Amino acid sequence: RSNAEKFEFQAEVSRLMDIIINSLYSNKDIFLRELISNASDALDKIRFLALTDKDVLGEGDTAKLEIQIKLDKAKKILSIRDRGIGMTKEDLIKNLGTIAKSGTSAFVEKMQSSGDLNLIGQFGVGFYSAYLVADYIEVISKHNDDIQHVWESKADGKFAVSEDTWNEPLGRGTEIRLHLRDEAGEYLEESKLKDLVKRYSEFINFPINLWASKEVETEVPAEEDESAEEETETTSTEEEKEEDAEEEDSEKKQKTKKVKETVYEWELLNDVKAIWLRSPKEVTEEEYTKFYHSLAKDFSDEKPMAWSHFNAEGDVEFKAVLYVPPKAAHDQYESYYNTNKANLKLYVRRVFISDEFDELLPKYLSFLKGLVDSDTLPLNVSREMLQQHSSLKTIKKKLIRKALDMIRKLAEEDPDEVHDDDKKDPVDEYLMQYLMDYEDKKFQNVSKEGLQVGKDSKVKEVKEAFKELTKWWKESLASENVDDVKISNRLADTPCVVVTSKFGWSANMERIMQSQTL
Numbered sequence: 001r002s003n004a005e006k007f008e009f010q011a012e013v014s015r016l017m018d019i020i021i022n023s024l025y026s027n028k029d030i031f032l033r034e035l036i037s038n039a040s041d042a043l044d045k046i047r048f049l050a051l052t053d054k055d056v057l058g059e060g061d062t063a064k065l066e067i068q069i070k071l072d073k074a075k076k077i078l079s080i081r082d083r084g085i086g087m088t089k090e091d092l093i094k095n096l097g098t099i100a101k102s103g104t105s106a107f108v109e110k111m112q113s114s115g116d117l118n119l120i121g122q123f124g125v126g127f128y129s130a131y132l133v134a135d136y137i138e139v140i141s142k143h144n145d146d147i148q149h150v151w152e153s154k155a156d157g158k159f160a161v162s163e164d165t166w167n168e169p170l171g172r173g174t175e176i177r178l179h180l181r182d183e184a185g186e187y188l189e190e191s192k193l194k195d196l197v198k199r200y201s202e203f204i205n206f207p208i209n210l211w212a213s214k215e216v217e218t219e220v221p222a223e224e225d226e227s228a229e230e231e232t233e234t235t236s237t238e239e240e241k242e243e244d245a246e247e248e249d250s251e252k253k254q255k256t257k258k259v260k261e262t263v264y265e266w267e268l269l270n271d272v273k274a275i276w277l278r279s280p281k282e283v284t285e286e287e288y289t290k291f292y293h294s295l296a297k298d299f300s301d302e303k304p305m306a307w308s309h310f311n312a313e314g315d316v317e318f319k320a321v322l323y324v325p326p327k328a329a330h331d332q333y334e335s336y337y338n339t340n341k342a343n344l345k346l347y348v349r350r351v352f353i354s355d356e357f358d359e360l361l362p363k364y365l366s367f368l369k370g371l372v373d374s375d376t377l378p379l380n381v382s383r384e385m386l387q388q389h390s391s392l393k394t395i396k397k398k399l400i401r402k403a404l405d406m407i408r409k410l411a412e413e414d415p416d417e418v419h420d421d422d423k424k425d426p427v428d429e430y431l432m433q434y435l436m437d438y439e440d441k442k443f444q445n446v447s448k449e450g451l452q453v454g455k456d457s458k459v460k461e462v463k464e465a466f467k468e469l470t471k472w473w474k475e476s477l478a479s480e481n482v483d484d485v486k487i488s489n490r491l492a493d494t495p496c497v498v499v500t501s502k503f504g505w506s507a508n509m510e511r512i513m514q515s516q517t518l
């Protein structure tokens, strides 16, 4: 195309795409849930913006927050379209050409050795899974702030972006056109797509519609030959009999026959009623498990260890579902230190607001996954304002209580499943960093410098007396071995002790971190 601008993929993306396109991985199905999940994210974004500015939604069909799936059997194209936020030219280049998230290269390595792509969505590279089934992809996108563009790539290390002058205008949103590989023909079957959406995208909160075929019988004028055998004129209802009578009356009787015809119409594939709005009594164990899988983007077969679904009433009203995952997330420790990453999704009156609210749970509970939907929080304010809202404190308090109840119950019912601080799942080290005091008494780490036990008036004196020795000691050990050498009053029988600095990691923490390194 004449106006196409060419780009090269970031090396890491190229490597990932190579692995995907050459993958013998059998579960290629996953691409659909990844694309639907992206469409849903994009719809969440525009719906959020619309809270403070209704005009962003546009008019007519453009304002419909939905996902549409269409098949073109002849051209072997599967397309997935949303009316979400869309992408500007810049977005297309940045989002579908580079990987912003860390940990991707570890994932690429792991995938190369294990060949398991199931976790791709958790690593922020789900889009590329489309190359499991397609060898050429076009992404047509229209963002409110830009004209319509087409991104395209054959997964050959390059992609191109052009101003779209030939496709039908989208209004707003994104259409992903997958030119399916020969061996991916099954994804041109409506039944296969229906099955996949039911299985993997059941909890998407926007309607997913399939342009589905339907066989209908229609009446068409019969041919001149009146003896046509197939002719079936059955008159069953009174009305039809009357009509027939009228027809008899008319001078020239028009004979008709029924023929089968294929027509297309949109068929809704999901039930958009949010699980957390239902009564806990009505939701089955299987539904909770499946909801967990979609929430955590964890599509293994494992069941969450425990969950708690409740409805808080009173001054601050909200509904919440909390889960204890079956195992630690791949980025558990990373997200622990990253303040912007919380594992709870916050909704206000069914509208997704953010999954980056670190105000909802204390860090020591950051391994939980879940969702909070509040009717009390205001809808038409910025995320920043919301973050300051006084109701959040109440929500947090109730969430902590419910979370601890859930864990306590789990410990009672299934003690083998809950590890304390033995050598297996070392949570104390993390917990103690944030647990500052207990009943007005401050905690101190005995393995760190500055331990204070009672008052010792002699310290000053001793310090002075050993000044030369500590100086000599410090110099002899050199700075890469120790930071400092100090007089301490903590020791009784031993002459010296090695401790860590006040704000650094303890030796145990270093051990934990080292064992986490991939």
Ligand code: ADP
Pocket: 034, 038, 039, 041, 042, 082, 084, 085, 086, 087, 095, 096, 121, 123, 124, 125, 126, 127, 128, 173, 174
């Ligand atoms: P993730 O969804 O985890 O961010 P993906 O690889 O699935 O990772 O998608 C990469 C990025 O591409 C998304 O973060 C988003 O910015 C953009 N994107 C993908 N699909 C769409 C879409 N349908 N509408 C708008 N943006 C999209």
Ligand code: MG
Pocket: 034, 037, 038, 121, 124, 125, 126, 127
């Ligand atoms: Mg995604």
